[in-house]
Amino acid sequence: MANSGRRALLEVEGLTVEFPGVRALDNVHFDVAAGEVHALVGENGAGKSTLLKVLGGLHRPSAGAIRLGGNAYRPRRPSDAMHAGIAVIYQEFNLYPDLSVAENVFSGREPFHRFSRGIRYAEINSRAAALFATLGVSIDPAAAVNSLTVSEQQLVEIAKALSVNGRIIVMDEPTAALSADEVARLLDVVRRLRAEGRSVIYVSHRLDEVFAVADRVTVLRDGKHVRTSPLAGTSTDELVRLMVGRDIASMFHRDDVADGDVVLELDRVSAGRQLREVSMTVRAGEIVGIGGVAGAGQPELSQVIFGAVPLKSGQMRLGGNAYRPKGPADAMKAGVGFLHEDRKTAGILPDLTVRHNLTISVLDKVRGALGRLLSPSAELDIFSTYRARLAIRTTGPDQLIGQLSGGNQQKVLFGRALAPGARLLILNEPTRGVDIGAKVEIHHLINEITADGAGVIMISSDLPELLGISDRVYVFASGQIVGHLTGDDRTEENVMLCATTGRKIFSEAAS
Amino acid sequence: MTAVLRRVPLMLPLIVVVLVLGLATDSFLTGGNVENVLVAAGIVALPGLAMTFCLAMGEFDLSIGSTVSLAGVICCSSLIAGQPLFVAMALALAAGAAIGLANGLVVTKLGVTPFIATLATLVIVRGISLAYSGGHDQIVSSTGLKYLVGGRPLGIPMPIVLAVIATVVAWWAMNRTRFGRWVCSVGSNREAARVSGLPVDRIRIAVYVLVGVAGGVWGLLISSQLQKGNGQLGMGFELDAITVVVIGGTALLGGRASIVGTVLGALLIETIRNGLNLLNTPPAYQRVSVGLLLIAALAIKGLRRADIPVAPTVVPEATR
């Protein structure tokens, strides 16, 4: 209907996908024109990723039809999609951690010498380097993927899709792990693809990106098609209402919480090259934000405090006492809570159910009458609490966590981090991949726990979030603190300045 | 030099063991003995190299010991029946390939866990070998077959020649060709391999066939040494083949492989075994010593790894 001027390249009709107990897609239809950037939005669990997996040949629909360039398109395996010119960047990475970046990018399509059968490494390395150049980053094509940061891994996924030279490039939350400048460059690439006449299907929970780059948007809710319309003339609020089914009150709300005693004190803490001479404090009732470009030492900082990375030099004090955890188990006993930024590898316990994923850190608290034995009902209580509070979309407590949508997995992990009631909570990218409604709720919960007297360290690459709910912000560059922003100094410009230009800004009030 | 010690798995333990044996005995470093060790190591290295691909893929093949037996029985009984040598050998290798193909199909098309599938094959093929040989030794006297272990092209014992060629080919295949990279890809993240459009089933089948053929070669070598085939040969060999790979540093769950490690693993195991015999270690004490040395070799590796200052790897794996 819309865009009637251009002929649809991809048409989806009556698409239905069912999982045991869930209908992930219910009679969905939409179309994408050649040279169009088409955004796909919806709450966590709305069915976005499922739709893309059907296009990529990973899921087979139980009903519906897809046409590509006018012909029936029924991919049975991923290579069918590739041959049809559809390249997909999935929400969950599909990388080989042990192989090199270039080997990952060209997997299955490696050029090789005729006679010796050897892969043309020089060629794939230089082609990979060229792809990264267009993305404005420099990643060593020969490096092993397991040595990369999460955002670099995301860029490898993007390069992989670009290297296919497809007619349609599908991107499922490609920016969830990227920093602001990387996002900007990716959006440039998307625009360039459009200019080349290629189509992009773009999934994101960051609506500013959607408005910045997309021509049309399709909204999904509960697996159903809600609306497809041009973005021009659509407002953010309208889009949110279509997605969530209600208005979202206030974004980035921060309650006024009185500061208490110092909970955590770092004194010239170092851990290898990644973290050098860091000194900082966190008070009870405070949200301390940590910003900076990706890989500037934030994860190392959080893991040193949590005992997951050994401290090389310097001192830490927790609640006034010397603190040097031997490992995360030790840190948790001391009252430190933690949320990892790497959901798939260091977050979910894939073979366990949603309930068991939620309660794994509070097993001591879910004992039944017998004292030693776990009480399933106590575990169910915890499950019910967080499911309601965070609107976790699951068929029930016994669903495997791996079967949840990405955003819903994230909510479970957030619940897990809150459950022990830590006095110091370290949150890495707490809202990565969650929808707008859940994001507001997570911010609420963070406000609440500080009101209860806990201190929070929040590491976030989402600048509005970082600035919106932190009381103070430390900015990191190359493993060091290069800025400390309080009050009105907390602006996006200041964060960017410190993070990228090497300028140091330390607010007066903070010292 | 220190870089080599650090980078190449097992180099250090191997050197230590060789030095100790060189000092403790006067026969270890004699030409004949070194040749013995190299021949023995070459013979396990051959199947070990194939098994390296299997482990790199994140899978096991437990059936290889029985393949050794069946291949030997087939080769020898064919010779007895008057077949020419090359036919007998081809039949033995074909049997190995067929066993590998069966494993591959059961694992990919029927979805049976490799551990159980190949364990079942181990039991079945041993049964076939016993039934086929009627429980009798298939005794031959074949100079042609003997050439496989006794031949000396350029004065070098045949098993060493074969092992060196196989090592070079395996190294190239593993580290430089698409096949090797695909095998590691499947082992590193099978789902990603599928998503990238790799022919996962065909790769897996190919590796099982490779191991099957290697089992056939192993069987020929053993039958060449013993000039017979029977239902008992090769018992427990599966563990030998897997051991040289694992101590060589190939990850048990796949993704990473060390061809050089496998070869050094074979050398280390055979050096230890030979050394204990030269030292006249009583049988009861041999096992304890082998066990302790294995642990020690790997503990040295473990400690050394712990020593190297590693930048904190915060993101050990692909994903967000």
Add this chain to the structure above:
Amino acid sequence: GCSDSNSPSDTPSKSGKVVVGFSVYDMQYEFFQKMEKGTREAAVAKGWEFKLHDEKSDENEMVTGAQALIDQGVDVLIISPFKPSALGPIIAKAKAKGVPVIVDDIGGGGAPYDAIVISDNAGGGKLAADYMAKQIVANGKTSKNVASITCEPSAVYAARRNAGFKEAIEKQGFKVVAELSGNSKAEEGYKVMKDIMAKNPDVAGVFSCNDPMGVAAANAVKDAGKNPVTDIVTVGFNADPEALTAIKAGGLAATVAQDPNAMGALTVKLADQALKKETITFGNAAEREVFNPVLLVTKDNVATIK
């Protein structure tokens, strides 16, 4: 497992036919295939019903299977035990049901069986030693160094062969410079022999406590460019077909023959006597042993051995 079989019965069971159960060590080996044949044929000749159980070289299977035979109501049990020391629970059950037990070969493990038929293992080792000593001298070798390859340490019966060999050869002024285990396996026997030759280039003879290792050692000798009859006198034990073939072809100096077929037949005779409560004449009454002779097999007499 009918109820009446629970009461001790000294008369043949209901059908009137005597039922004999034979539990065999492991039917994979030719040695035991022959023993089974000898036992079966002798039992059938007596008009008995024959029930076979294969222990498959597993002591648990041995106990389970033998007890099952007793449960099934056999009148007499013949057993060639994988682990003689595991005969206790079998004989306890047999005694409770009044079933006589005749052990064939390997050993009796100190349990109260009715009789055991056994080869003179130590004597066989001595035969091997005496022959080897003579042959080394006849070959014109001056070296006094010989070697001995043993089975797995748990094979008590086989160890007696090596012990008998060692005692006898040392009496002749030789020295056993290496005594290593090939775990009864041909593959290992081959490697061990190579190691022995590397360490002791002058070794003049080698004795193996079974033929798979003996013939494998002979192959190792040949592969080292030496002759297993004239350079390193290589002797095995058992007279397995492969050993006989090798001796004929000049690829092995000698072996010591046991006659498993005859041993099997002998156990049936003893079983009959036990059932009829006749007195058995023992070679060694203290251990209730009935000896079956062993015989040295060399090129000279190999043609007479079937």
Add this chain to the structure above:
Amino acid sequence: MKRSLGGLWDTWGITAILLLLLAVAPVLTPDFFSLDNAQSVLRESAYLGIVAAGMTFAIASGAFDLSVGGQLALCSVVSLMGFAAGGTVLAVAAALATGLACGLVNASLITRLAVPPFVATLGTLFVFRGVAYILTKDGPKTLPYDQIGSPFVKIGGLNVAGLPVPFLIMLAVYAAAWLLMRRTATGRRVLAYGSSPEAARFCGISPTRLRVFVFALVGVSVGIAALTYITRVWTADGSAQDGFELKVIAAVVLGGTSLKGGKGTLIGTFSAVLLVSVLNDMLVSEGVPSAYQRIVLGGVLIIALTIDGLRTRFAAPGSLRRAVTGLGGRTPKTGLAR
């Protein structure tokens, strides 16, 4: 719906096959359900079953223990020496203490020297067996025939309420193991660690404590098993139950516990142990020659798992379950490799 069919199959599939086999058993083997035979089947599988219960925890945590064969030999030998020196009490104590000690040795190699479990336990398999060999250099240890009346010797042969005591011990072990796995914090941690060691660490699970627990548990299970084993065969030496480790691991895997860790089903292991034992009994009582017994046994193993494999493979939509739970890939990188 609370659980999918697939979930039910994971836990009960092998049990269903066992029941099927039991249903046809009397037809194929008329003698099968005779009291003697049934008791014998239950009795002979106890020691394997008990170790398999312990091994289920190890595999669920993502590691093998290859040393159980050596442990069984050593526990049995030491226990028999204990019996000779101090009767029943010392025999029991010696078996359990030896098992625990073996487990702790494994655990320290793995946690302190960072030797990967596969190699560490392969090494200790040799070491434990070797020590058992050294202790029995002068011949196997045995329960003397004249001790036939001792309560210790009776354990292996007694029945209570028609059930063999070794089987009752096995039942008790499984009941305890089930509770431990499903209803205690420790069991949950084992599954979590096996599912993703990295994530488990960030949940506050100490890998060191966990591995010490798991390997000690395997050791103790071998200690208990050794008691039922020696009182049944009355003897042990270094060669006792050669190849035991593979049988135990096969039973656990056949039962449905994934070698990649994170999942463990004791009901499955229990059924798998009985399945193999019943099948073996049927083949033996039918007088199938051992060469063919092998062929049938292997074939049945494949068929049993084919049903499971096909179910997973064709589970709609696509091979989604594998995709999502990471079964196909390496997502839960487990201790096997470390």
